[in-house]
Amino acid sequence: MAVKSETNDLSSEMELDAYRRLFPLRFHERHLSESIRPDGRPLGKARDTTIVLGAVASANGSALVKIGCTTMLAAIKMEVMTPTAEAPDEGCVALEFHMPPICSPLVRPGRPADVAPVISKQLSDTISSSGMIDLKELCLVSGKAAWMAYLDIYCLDADGALFDAALLSAAAAFSHLQIPVVSLNDDGRIVLVPEDNAGSMKEKEPVNKEKIKLKMKNVPFALTCILHKNYILADPTSEEESIMETFLTVVLDSSSRLVSLNKPGGPGLAQTSMIQDCIKLTEQRAKELERILNESISDMEVE
Template sequence: MGAPNAAGDWSSEMEVDAFRRLFPLCYFERHLSESIRPDARPLKRARDTIVSLGAVASSDGSALAKIGSTTMLAAIKMEVMTPSVDSPDEGSIAVEFHMPPICSPVVRPGRPAEVAPVISKQLFDSLLSSGMIDLKELSLVKGKAAWMAYLDIYCLDADGALFDAALLSAVAAFSHLRIPVVSLNDEGRVVVVSKELEGEKLVKEPVNEERRKLSLNSIPFSLTCILHKNYILADPTFEEESIMETFITVVLNSSGQLVSLYKPGGPVLAHTSAIQECIALTKHRMKELQEIIDEAISIMEVD
C-alpha cells in the first residue's frame, strides 16, 4: 500500500511543479485568493532577516545581511582626501553596488547587471537624503583633509528585494564602522596611523586620538511591496517580482519621515490607499530591522 501512495504523491508533486512552470501567474493567484504565498508567508509579512557585523576583517566597517535567501555583503574603506572647494569642511561617501554572476542565473559573466548602477544611485541618494550621515563629521582639517568613505556592496544571492537588503547591509556596515586614527606628519600632511605605529610618539598631535564610531541619525530603512490587483505582497522573492510587474519601494528614516518612494515601471496607480498601506507596512518593518541591528551591535560589543 505504501508504494502506490508514494508514487501518487510523487506524481501529484510533478503536476503541481509543471502547473507552476507553465502558468506561474495562475499558480500564485490561487495562493493569493487564500491570503497566503507559496512559501507559506502571509501576504504582508517579510522574510526572516539576519544581520552580522564585522564580516570583512580588512575593512573599517562591514556587515552581512540576509533577507530570506537574498544576501548582501557590505564593506567600508576610509581614505583621506582633499575636500571640495564648495564644501571645505565636509567629507564624502561613494557607493558601488556589485552583482557578480554567482548571485543569480540571470547575471551573465562579462555583462554587468543593468540594475546595479540603478541600485547604487538609489543607495547613495537614500543614505544622504535621510540625514543619517553628517558629512561635517568626516572633516579632518578644514579645506585640507577629510574622509572619503568607500562603500562597496556585493550581492551574493539575488532572490528579490535587492534594494532592501543592500540598504540594510549599508546601514549595518556604517553602524560597525570605526574611523581610523590619523595624525599630521613632518610635512603637515594628514596620514593614517597604522596599528604598528599607534603606540609610538608622533611628531605632532593626532587629529583624532582613537578609532571612533560615526554618529548616525535618522537611519533609513526600506520595504519593497508588490501591488497585484487588490493584493499587497511585502518583501517579494525574485520569482514574485518576475511574475507581477507593479512594485514600489518605500524608504523611511527612523523618525518616520518619508525619504523616497521608488516605482519602476508598471501601470499608474489609481488610488493612494495602496501607497499609504505600503508606508504603514514599512513603518512596522522599520522597527523590526532596527531591533535586528541593535541586537547585532550588542553581540559585537560582547565579543
C-alpha cells in the same frame, strides 16, 4: 500500499511543479486568494532577516545581510582626501553596487547587470537625502583633509527586494565602521597610524588618538511591495517579481519620516489606499529592522 502512496505523492508534486512553471501567475493567484504565499508567508510579512557585523576583516566597516535568500555583503574602506572648495568641512561617501554572475543566473559573465547602476544611484540618493551620515564628521582638517568612505556592496544572492537588502547592509556597515587613527607628520600631512603604534603616537600632532565610531541618525529602512490587483505582497521574492509588474518601494527613517516613495514600474498609478497600506507595513518593518540592527550592534560590543 505505502509504495503506491509515495508514488502518488511524487506524481502530485511533479504535476504541481509543472503547473507552477507553465502557469506561474495562475499558481500564485490561487495562493493569493487564500491570503497566503507559496513559501507560507502571509501577504504582508517580510522574510526572516539576519545581520552579521564585521564580515570583512580587512575593511574599516562591514556587514553581511540576509533577507530570506537575498544576500548582501557591504564593506567600507576609508581614505584621506582633499575636500572640495564648495564643502571644505565635509568628507564624501562613494558607493558602488555590484552584481557578480554568482548572484543570479540572469547575470551573464562579462556583462554588468542592467539593474546594478539603477540600484547604486537609488542607494546614493537615499543615504544622502536621509541624513544618515553627517559628512562634517568626516572632516579632519578644514579645507585640507577629510575622509572619503568607499562603500562597496556585493549582491551574493539575488532573490528579490535587492534595494531593501542593499540599503540595510549599507546602514549596518556604517554602524560597524571605525574611523582609523591618523596624525600630522613633520611635513604637515595627514598619515595613518599603524594599530600597533597607536598608543605611542610619535608623530608631530595627533588628529584623533583612537578609532572613532561614526554617529548615525535618521537611519533609513526600505520595504518593497508588489501591488497586484487588490493584493499587497511585502518583500517579494525574485519569482514573485518576475511575474507581477507593479512595485512600490517605501523608505522611512528611524523616526518614521518618509524619505522616499518609488514606483519604478507597472501599469497605471497605485491607489491611495494601497500606498497608505504600504507605508503602514513599512513602519512595522522599519521598527523590526531597527531592532535587529541594534541587537547586532550590542552583540558586537559584547564580543
